[in-house]
Amino acid sequence: MSKLLQVENLVKNFGGLTAVSNVSMHLDNNELVALIGPNGAGKTTLFNLLTGVIPASSGSIVLSGENGTYPLNGKPAYKIADMGLSRTFQNIRLFKNLSVLDNVLIAMTSKFKEGFIPTIFRFPSYYKTEARLVAEAKKLLAIFELTDDVDVLAKNLPYGTQRRLEIVRALATKPQILFLDEPAAGMNPEETANLTQLILKVQHSFHITILLIEHDMSLVMNLAQRIYVLDHGSLLAQGTPDEIQANPAVIKAYLGEEA
Amino acid sequence: MKANFKYNLVWLIIMVAGFYLMNTLILVGVIDSFIENMLVTIGINIILATGLNLIIGFAGQFSLGHAGFMAIGAYATAIVTQTASTPGGFYASIFIGIVISIVAALIVGVPTLRLRGDYLAIATMGASEIIRILINNMKITGGAAGMFNIPQFADWPTVYIMVCVTTIIIVNFIHSRAGRAVKSVREDEIAAEAMGINVTKWKLAAFVLGASTAAVAGSLHASYLQTIAPNDFGIMESISILIIVVLGGVGSITGTFVAAVVLGVLDTVLQNFGALRMVIYAAALILIMIFKPSGLLGTWELSIKKIFSRSKRKERVES
Amino acid sequence: METFFQQIINGLSLGSIYALLALGYTMVYGIIKLINFAHGDIYMLGAFWGYYVINVWHFNFISALLSAMLVGAASGVIIEYFAYRPLRHSPRITALITAIGVSFLLENGMSYLFSSNTRDFPQIIKQVNYHIGGVLISNIQILILVTACVLMVLLQLIIKKTKMGRAMRAVSVDPDAAELVGININWTISFTFALGSALAGAAGVLIGLYYNSIDPLMGMTPGIKAFVAAVLGGIGSVPGASVGGFIIGILETFVQSIGLSAYKDAVVYFVLIVILLILPAGIFGKNTKEKV
Numbered sequence: 001m002s003k004l005l006q007v008e009n010l011v012k013n014f015g016g017l018t019a020v021s022n023v024s025m026h027l028d029n030n031e032l033v034a035l036i037g038p039n040g041a042g043k044t045t046l047f048n049l050l051t052g053v054i055p056a057s058s059g060s061i062v063l064s065g066e067n068g069t070y071p072l073n074g075k076p077a078y079k080i081a082d083m084g085l086s087r088t089f090q091n092i093r094l095f096k097n098l099s100v101l102d103n104v105l106i107a108m109t110s111k112f113k114e115g116f117i118p119t120i121f122r123f124p125s126y127y128k129t130e131a132r133l134v135a136e137a138k139k140l141l142a143i144f145e146l147t148d149d150v151d152v153l154a155k156n157l158p159y160g161t162q163r164r165l166e167i168v169r170a171l172a173t174k175p176q177i178l179f180l181d182e183p184a185a186g187m188n189p190e191e192t193a194n195l196t197q198l199i200l201k202v203q204h205s206f207h208i209t210i211l212l213i214e215h216d217m218s219l220v221m222n223l224a225q226r227i228y229v230l231d232h233g234s235l236l237a238q239g240t241p242d243e244i245q246a247n248p249a250v251i252k253a254y255l256g257e258e259a
Numbered sequence: 260m261k262a263n264f265k266y267n268l269v270w271l272i273i274m275v276a277g278f279y280l281m282n283t284l285i286l287v288g289v290i291d292s293f294i295e296n297m298l299v300t301i302g303i304n305i306i307l308a309t310g311l312n313l314i315i316g317f318a319g320q321f322s323l324g325h326a327g328f329m330a331i332g333a334y335a336t337a338i339v340t341q342t343a344s345t346p347g348g349f350y351a352s353i354f355i356g357i358v359i360s361i362v363a364a365l366i367v368g369v370p371t372l373r374l375r376g377d378y379l380a381i382a383t384m385g386a387s388e389i390i391r392i393l394i395n396n397m398k399i400t401g402g403a404a405g406m407f408n409i410p411q412f413a414d415w416p417t418v419y420i421m422v423c424v425t426t427i428i429i430v431n432f433i434h435s436r437a438g439r440a441v442k443s444v445r446e447d448e449i450a451a452e453a454m455g456i457n458v459t460k461w462k463l464a465a466f467v468l469g470a471s472t473a474a475v476a477g478s479l480h481a482s483y484l485q486t487i488a489p490n491d492f493g494i495m496e497s498i499s500i501l502i503i504v505v506l507g508g509v510g511s512i513t514g515t516f517v518a519a520v521v522l523g524v525l526d527t528v529l530q531n532f533g534a535l536r537m538v539i540y541a542a543a544l545i546l547i548m549i550f551k552p553s554g555l556l557g558t559w560e561l562s563i564k565k566i567f568s569r570s571k572r573k574e575r576v577e578s
Numbered sequence: 579m580e581t582f583f584q585q586i587i588n589g590l591s592l593g594s595i596y597a598l599l600a601l602g603y604t605m606v607y608g609i610i611k612l613i614n615f616a617h618g619d620i621y622m623l624g625a626f627w628g629y630y631v632i633n634v635w636h637f638n639f640i641s642a643l644l645s646a647m648l649v650g651a652a653s654g655v656i657i658e659y660f661a662y663r664p665l666r667h668s669p670r671i672t673a674l675i676t677a678i679g680v681s682f683l684l685e686n687g688m689s690y691l692f693s694s695n696t697r698d699f700p701q702i703i704k705q706v707n708y709h710i711g712g713v714l715i716s717n718i719q720i721l722i723l724v725t726a727c728v729l730m731v732l733l734q735l736i737i738k739k740t741k742m743g744r745a746m747r748a749v750s751v752d753p754d755a756a757e758l759v760g761i762n763i764n765w766t767i768s769f770t771f772a773l774g775s776a777l778a779g780a781a782g783v784l785i786g787l788y789y790n791s792i793d794p795l796m797g798m799t800p801g802i803k804a805f806v807a808a809v810l811g812g813i814g815s816v817p818g819a820s821v822g823g824f825i826i827g828i829l830e831t832f833v834q835s836i837g838l839s840a841y842k843d844a845v846v847y848f849v850l851i852v853i854l855l856i857l858p859a860g861i862f863g864k865n866t867k868e869k870v
Binding site: 315377380381385386393494498509534535537540542548 | 607613664665668674678681685687689690806809854859860
């Protein structure tokens, strides 16, 4: 059986600097995988390559679907999002001046088509589509306890709620794979614990694959089934949480040469 | 569904009432031809400025070339109605103007909309000037002297209806799936792209829609004033449309209406001041901007829906 | 070949005036990200000042030039203080409209006070033409080129070598950080306006000499051309503004010389658009990529 996402020898050079070098990895269906590594290891760059925000210098990214395989490299980000790869951002990038509901509706744009003429002249079909869209968005917001905030502007939400909304927005694109970039950054232990529950819930009730970048080791070790460790742009190790915790190379990368 | 019908009905009633109000005021002589002229100019400016507000305020793309698209509409109408001098010819000319301006907007927009901020502003300004200079040097457009005796098919009811139609189109566009996509591009292009929004396509959609309504305004302008010249569509015209947008509030269509009316009336009143007119106008502009930096209305919108739900809430509180 | 060199000489003279104006645009933009629409009108003020002092007070060229620079600097500082400073934290488009308002005010105020007639600029320097290898060059062209180049070198020295220049560069990169290390932001911005506007004042006197006629609306078209030059060179970049100015000056004269003067501006804008499509931040501009 082929893997859901297969990455082979992915490379990204910025001028003379190699940010990601020869990374090969895979993701299976309904799997929760963590990507860890010291600051500047190239984790976010790898996310940007996988979601098409920046093009790779070389290597391949292939998505397997029901009807065969689709190469993703070279595709624009919006097409990759359409094919079922969605993400959150390390430094929250919500649509700040729009309402919570609008933030979620925007992520559904390409899933609900409505023609120009019916939209402009408000045909009954327009209202029907719009009502379905809003209903679906509200359903999703309800799962994440954001029902009371639908009309609030995203910028006015508390920090933790903004992170939650980013996850909801990403889910609204109906992804097969969800990339979470440091979802627990800036959260206190209680919030992190809630987030852990939330991520588990997402994985189970939406049947999706999650790849997550995180520095909070308690969260990573609790959640991840497998872990990839990135250091200086290349893969240092991979394996189960137990294997990673016992890996001398990983310990060295995190604690320095003396350890 | 029923509620939506109610809001739309209220708007329809407002539009029809406005029409009859004007009609009556003209019949009883309160509105003379001088005021009528002012109102028509205001109407044309509203069409221009709502289109530009869509591009700048909602899509977040700083275009300074609106006058170029207006010129296309104006010349399409002038040229077509001089040979086909019938109302049918006039409406066909509006259509032709729209089509040409859509093509021009695509030619200008596809390459330049990749640019950001002020670079885009200068590039669109340049493109609009190129359009004007081409018109200035063509035979069919009458060169620098322009065109005269264009048959008048656009009277105030035509302009009024066109204001209503273009505003409905733009407002409905903004309050829809398309409008949300366009606004997400303004907010954060990278996040929008990651959520499956084809950023280039939606930028272009807003730009093309704005350009085509500008062409309609140009057609009305040519047919109502009956005289046009390339210099009517220079950088200063683009700037005066921009002033309406910013003065009303970038991102507020209601504000655009208010600003167009305020500036139109101000302009008419100042005509009594002769040479001082532009001095006062300039000083007023500076003062308004300093004391109201986000425009007269900011991003506030008049919404029947909100008024209804507010009064409903009040009833609930009272009962 | 001779006509080619002739056009180069003419283009450089015109271009040096655009370059002087473009420098003011680029400096102001670099520091407060404002397209100072009124910049072209300061150049007009400089020209009118030169006209006045030469006719009434019988100034010579040097004192007319220097005093016009002072007047330019003073008006730039005053405009910044009253019109732009209150809007420093407002949306940029608001400041732009205010700048347009200031431009209208200067143009129409001058027309109102001194009439909108075109005037002959007094020719304090008698024009002498030299033929060098078949190329005609006048002493005024040499004077304009030399003055413009001297001013540009001086400007570069001020920006690179003085404390104030360092402060200007610091504020343009990060105003908040500059303030934290003890730079007086208001002072620095005023100084930038003074410097840029002084160059515009000088350009006004030079254009008066070159074209021999001035009017209250004379700043409009060169103002826009100079801004285009600044964008072409990469707005915010001082060498970019000079290069952009010369490119546009030479381009215009060449298009004119091949008989397409009606399309002169169209060609300039077309070249601008093409260059921006290849280099989205102009020739010397830094193309900053957003970090994700």
